[in-house]
Amino acid sequence: MTATPEFRAGFVCIVGRPNAGKSTLTNALVGQKVAITSGRPQTTRHTVRGIVHRPDGQLILVDTPGLHRPRTLLGERLNELVIGTLAEVDVIAFCMPADQEVGPGDRFIARQLAEARTPVIAIATKADKVAPERLAQHLLDISELGEWADIVPVSATKDYQLDVLIQVLLGHLPESPPLYPDGELTDEPDAVMVAELVREAALEGVRDELPHSLAVVVEEIVEREKPHRDGRRMLDVRVELYVERDSQKAIVIGAKGARLRDVGTKARRGIEALLGAAVYLDLHVRVAKDWQRDPKYLHRLGF
Numbered sequence: 001m002t003a004t005p006e007f008r009a010g011f012v013c014i015v016g017r018p019n020a021g022k023s024t025l026t027n028a029l030v031g032q033k034v035a036i037t038s039g040r041p042q043t044t045r046h047t048v049r050g051i052v053h054r055p056d057g058q059l060i061l062v063d064t065p066g067l068h069r070p071r072t073l074l075g076e077r078l079n080e081l082v083i084g085t086l087a088e089v090d091v092i093a094f095c096m097p098a099d100q101e102v103g104p105g106d107r108f109i110a111r112q113l114a115e116a117r118t119p120v121i122a123i124a125t126k127a128d129k130v131a132p133e134r135l136a137q138h139l140l141d142i143s144e145l146g147e148w149a150d151i152v153p154v155s156a157t158k159d160y161q162l163d164v165l166i167q168v169l170l171g172h173l174p175e176s177p178p179l180y181p182d183g184e185l186t187d188e189p190d191a192v193m194v195a196e197l198v199r200e201a202a203l204e205g206v207r208d209e210l211p212h213s214l215a216v217v218v219e220e221i222v223e224r225e226k227p228h229r230d231g232r233r234m235l236d237v238r239v240e241l242y243v244e245r246d247s248q249k250a251i252v253i254g255a256k257g258a259r260l261r262d263v264g265t266k267a268r269r270g271i272e273a274l275l276g277a278a279v280y281l282d283l284h285v286r287v288a289k290d291w292q293r294d295p296k297y298l299h300r301l302g303f
């Protein structure tokens with residue numbers, strides 16, 4: 001793509017309290033699945049970037065782990081991560097779901113954003129879930145919450161106003177040639193994407209039992225000298241899953257290991273598609289008591 005003088009490119013950070021619709025919005029804007037979504041809060045552990053390519057610009061989206069009040073050490077580390085990210089971006093997208101009242105969590109985030117110099121676009125997410133009168137009230141509540149560069153209602157699932165949002169966000173980016181080659185959807189290192197595929201497969205159907213207590217670490221991705229029979233490259237992928245209690249380990253593994261085998265099969269398909277290679281996936285489940293509160297584990301788990 002050749003850059004014209006009006007071409008804009010830059011970074012957008014999507015913030016909002018847990019369950020505000022950040023991952024779903026990121027995926028809808030990028031047009032391909034890049035982050036974990038779920039009905040449960042706080043599943044996004046990593047900062048995942050998606051890239052929106054337009055003829056007149058390029059938006060690099062940073063999906064954050066959710067700005068929330070720190071309750072555990074993990075919460076504090078995540079907030080540091082979020083605040084560090086906010087300082088580096090060109091514009092912030094602040095999601096507030098229309099099906100919930102503006103509340104203390106939103107006020108907490110709004111106060112933090114007010115300290116950043118970065119312009120903020122307030123977004124009323126999940127607009128499809130409410131009647132027009134309720135949406136109007138929500139937009140009023142949002143406008144009273146802070147100083148916004150713009151307020152945009154959207155629905156990520158119904159593709160409502162997503163183009164408008166992209167244009168508004170692009171308007172806040174500096175003139176710049178494209179920062180990434182056309183067609184590139186994410187610049188996450190392979191290991192992070194692999195970890196997310198395993199995490200998603202491992203949580204399927206058991207999110208209620210292990211919402212915040214599963215962490216996934218990719219130990220190694222090694223290419224074998226000998227290719228697969230079908231000619232594809234052959235990769236050994238070794239992954240550790242960390243839970244906090246023995247009972248959770250039993251849930252992940254299932255009776256006679258049946259569930260873990262299913263998790264492996266499902267994750268392997270995704271990893272093979274992602275890496276374009278045949279994969280031998282080796283999964284281990286370990287109990288790391290209170291890993292959310294232990295600095296040693298947090299460091300090891302990449303926080």
Ligand SMILES: Nc1nc2c(ncn2[C@@H]2O[C@H](COP(=O)(O)OP(=O)(O)OP(=O)(O)O)[C@@H](O)[C@H]2O)c(=O)[nH]1
Nearest residue numbers: 019020021022023024038041042044066126156157
């Ligand atoms: N109806 C409707 N539901 C939505 C929309 N956007 C998100 N949701 C749902 O809201 C829930 C939460 O969405 P996520 O995208 O996972 O929210 P998040 O802000 O990334 O959540 P965390 O990872 O916990 O911070 C999911 O069940 C989504 O399907 C929308 O535009 N319309």
